[in-house]
Amino acid sequence: MTTLNLELGERSYPIFIESGLLQQTSKLPSYIGGKRVCIVTNDVVAPLYLEQLKAKLTDFIVDDVVLPDGEAYKNLASFEVIMASLLKNEHGRDTTLIALGGGVIGDITGFAAACYQRGINFIQIPTTLLSQVDSSVGGKTAVNHPLGKNMIGAFYQPKAVFIDIDSLTTLPxxxxxxxxxxxxxxxxxxxxxxxxxxxxxxxxxxxxxxxxxxxxxxxxxxxxxxxxxxxxxxxxxxxxxxxxxxxxxxxxxxxxxxxxxxxxxxxxxxxxxxxxxxxxxxxxxxxxxxxxxxxxxxxxxxxxxxxxxxxxxxxxxxxxxxxxxxxxxxxxxxxxxxxxxxxxxxxxxxxxxx
The missing domain is CATH 1.20.1090.10 (Dehydroquinate synthase-like - alpha domain)
Incomplete structure (x- = not known):
């Protein structure tokens, strides 16, 4: 395993890079703040990795939100779906959001984490090359608007980034x-x-x-x-x-x-x-x-x-x-x-x- 660190004082966090990381996830629980977790993913990634990830989180109460795949769904409507799910399932400020997917999922989950109850923990598990090398690192979160890309968002850092190189084998x-x-x-x-x-x-x-x-x-x-x-x-x-x-x-x-x-x-x-x-x-x-x-x-x-x-x-x-x-x-x-x-x-x- 390679571990990098993004140094931002009290907002610093590790970036873990390894083949088979999703199979292990032994380090993941230590970055979850409370007992509640909500995994946000899409309908392409969910059949591949969602149940596998849930199986590693048996010590937590886990919900999930499965959005349609694609940049077209990185919008306020999808943001509202996440918010509604968190409220309906009575998630509190000790909840941790996990972004399981590519850049769209990472960006919209991070933005939801920044906004829900004025900020809750979130973790990035990027599954595409683009999200692994760029969007999962650095805390830029946002949704698109028809008049402009990423114009509605916030700088909000994750607690950790877990990059499993093996996830690229399922990438078109x-x-x-x-x-x-x-x-x-x-x-x-x-x-x-x-x-x-x-x-x-x-x-x-x-x-x-x-x-x-x-x-x-x-x-x-x-x-x-x-x-x-x-x-x-x-x-x-x-x-x-x-x-x-x-x-x-x-x-x-x-x-x-x-x-x-x-x-x-x-x-x-x-x-x-x-x-x-x-x-x-x-x-x-x-x-x-x-x-x-x-x-x-x-x-x-x-x-x-x-x-x-x-x-x-x-x-x-x-x-x-x-x-x-x-x-x-x-x-x-x-x-x-x-x-x-x-x-x-x-x-x-x-x-x-x-």
Whole structure:
């Protein structure tokens, strides 16, 4: 087992990474505050892992909420379903919520935990690559709104994160590849050696070698933990983790949540951010091509939807959370392994690349 720690003073917590972790869960009970537990999952993950997890929690009174699968259900209606279940079953402030699933489940469960009785414990058990390397770590919780992704939420940290690498064996190839977009992001924004490592291990990653996947997930989690420890509420440095997301969130909102997977939209968003950096003379064309090639190697899209032009992008990007005083802010790579925040992007330049 690999154990990382996200250092946030009294809100610090461990991230456990191991094959077969769901089979063991021996450490899980010590992170449950009282005797009540509510597991939130979806109708794809539940048949695979819900009863298995419940069997490890025989010392607790356990309820569950099973939501429909998909980004389309990361909304206030699903949030209300969780709230109603907690109230109906008379859960108190000593209840612990467990998020069992991908990024959608983790985000909405965390938001529910932040809001129920002004805050209760929750634990992340991410079962997709994207959630294991990104969304389960760092305490960003939210639901979507038709006018904007993740615009309703809170910073709220879990008590622990349990990452079972074996859960990736049940993940569809498209979902795995979508998770690779967030993996590649870490290499582009701040770790050149990791980017090169990814270039050299494409086939091993695709074949699902557990030792390679473990190393990859650990590197991503450590990178995110280091950044979040320095900037928990995204006042500066943490914004770099949004590389590709300004464009990507616009794609998701315009196309309808779930039609493009989050990772697919981020992949295209990173290519567009790199293209913007080249146009601003911040990034070498050769490095742009390497970014494009690595993203393409995992069958991820590198072109914006054909029905989206400048006007469609700009109406969504104006609602981006990084904007300050109405000024659009973009995360752009300046080299493989380096990135920065820019607020000097002209509308003409945006129109040119879009």
């Amino acid at each position: 190839v498209r979902e795995f590849n979508a998770g690779m977009a967030e993996v590649i992001k870490y290499g582009i924004l701040g770790d050149q050696r990791f980017f090169i490592w990814l270039e050299n291990n494409i086939e091993a990653i695709k074949s699902g070698r557990s030792d390679i996947l473990a190393q990859m997930i650990e590197t991503c989690c450590q990178c995110k933990a280091d950044i979040v420890a320095k900037d928990e509420t995204e006042s500066g440095l943490r914004a770099l983790l949004n590389l590709g997301h300004t464009f990507g969130h616009a794609i998701e909102a315009e196309q309808g949540y779930g039609n493009w997977l989050h990772g697919e939209a981020v992949a295209t968003g990173m290519v567009l951010a790199a293209k913007l950096a080249v146009a601003m003379n911040l990034l070498e064309e050769s490095e742009y091509r390497r970014i494009e090639l690595l993203i393409s190697a995992f069958d991820l899209p590198i072109k914006a939807p054909s029905n989206m032009g400048f006007n469609e992008f700009i109406q969504h990007m104006r609602r981006d959370k990084k904007n300050i005083a109405g000024t659009l802010r973009f995360i752009v790579p300046t080299a493989i392994g380096k990135s920065e925040i820019r607020d000097d992007v002209s509308q003409d330049l945006l129109q040119q690349i879009l």
